[in-house]
Amino acid sequence: LIHFDIPAADEATWRLEVGGEVARPRTLTMAELRRRPAVTLPVTLECAGNGRARLDPRPVSQPWLEEAVGTAEWTGTPLRPLLEEAGIGPGAVEVVFGGADRGVQGGLEHDYERSLPLAEALREEVLLAWAVNGRPLPPQHGYPLRLVVPGWYGMTSVKWLRRIELVGQPFRGYQQAGSYLLHASADDPGVPVTRIQPRSLLAPPGIPEFESRRRFLPPGRHLLSGRAWSGLAPVAGVEVSTDGGTSWQPADLGEQPSPWAWVGWSFPWEATEGVHELCSRATDAAGNTQPLEAPWNTGGYANNAVQRVPVTVHPVAAG
Numbered sequence: 001l002i003h004f005d006i007p008a009a010d011e012a013t014w015r016l017e018v019g020g021e022v023a024r025p026r027t028l029t030m031a032e033l034r035r036r037p038a039v040t041l042p043v044t045l046e047c048a049g050n051g052r053a054r055l056d057p058r059p060v061s062q063p064w065l066e067e068a069v070g071t072a073e074w075t076g077t078p079l080r081p082l083l084e085e086a087g088i089g090p091g092a093v094e095v096v097f098g099g100a101d102r103g104v105q106g107g108l109e110h111d112y113e114r115s116l117p118l119a120e121a122l123r124e125e126v127l128l129a130w131a132v133n134g135r136p137l138p139p140q141h142g143y144p145l146r147l148v149v150p151g152w153y154g155m156t157s158v159k160w161l162r163r164i165e166l167v168g169q170p171f172r173g174y175q176q177a178g179s180y181l182l183h184a185s186a187d188d189p190g191v192p193v194t195r196i197q198p199r200s201l202l203a204p205p206g207i208p209e210f211e212s213r214r215r216f217l218p219p220g221r222h223l224l225s226g227r228a229w230s231g232l233a234p235v236a237g238v239e240v241s242t243d244g245g246t247s248w249q250p251a252d253l254g255e256q257p258s259p260w261a262w263v264g265w266s267f268p269w270e271a272t273e274g275v276h277e278l279c280s281r282a283t284d285a286a287g288n289t290q291p292l293e294a295p296w297n298t299g300g301y302a303n304n305a306v307q308r309v310p311v312t313v314h315p316v317a318a319g
């Protein structure tokens, strides 16, 4: 998701500024960043608004159904040593990350900026990334440099990163204090959106009808499969329901490539003739699980309610 415009950027002239509550503020070129130790990490990024269009009434913003999620291998340098070299000031409580994109939202003109509490910014898996799946970042994904914060919803992973500032007060910019809050009305101060809630999706089996999107498949054995993830803890299990969430059976889990990337799952299903509603439900190692209904909130964030895929099982007749 891109709030404003993709800024024009050139790696040769790009500069990253590190400043604020640090002993040694500095400016880095991309060449200097690339000379630092590099790591590659598989990470699932999910937009906090994924599932928004399933809420009723639908909050007005990007109308995602279930598609605003993906997994990639990100390459970059860990943030922590860079902050330590700059000398973290005793008064620093948060780290603000600024992008090069500017626009108006909520009636306020601002650069896209988000912050992290210092302890979260110092997690070893937080990266300043310049490559994805072995290639330079494409313009729309933050070329030439972006933050990648595994486990947090996507808004945290600031693209077109050009400024890192340590601050002595919690950051109150629009994208932090005016947005990305879970609340059911404008007068409720709300709770900040942070970590990715557990979720799973299934690859809809069979074939779709063009207009209704209803799906058809023949009776017999089908291997249902999908992905599951959580930003709170590794995935502990996935269950499947073929009756709309009334009864559940465990699915087979694959190997999770990292605690920060989704895991594949599968479930052999003996499909009988009739209409069935397929669902999957992920539970993480901290005991968090997906609800059948997620609470409504004004921004339409963090809707991790179980996906429902109705299918009609019947012998497929030609013509």
Ligand SMILES: Nc1nc2c(c(=O)[nH]1)N[C@H]1C(S)=C(S)[C@@H](COP(=O)(O)O)O[C@H]1N2
Binding pocket: 001, 002, 003, 004, 045, 046, 047, 048, 098, 099, 100, 101, 112, 140, 141, 142, 153, 154, 155, 156, 157, 158, 159, 160
């Ligand atoms: N600078 C900047 N960074 C940004 C955004 C933005 O608008 N500007 N959008 C955020 C949001 S809301 C999401 S979901 C992710 C999307 O990352 P992707 O486009 O690489 O999937 O980028 C985040 N980083």
Ligand SMILES: [Mo]
Binding pocket: 001, 046, 047, 048, 049, 154, 155
């Ligand atoms: Mo997002």
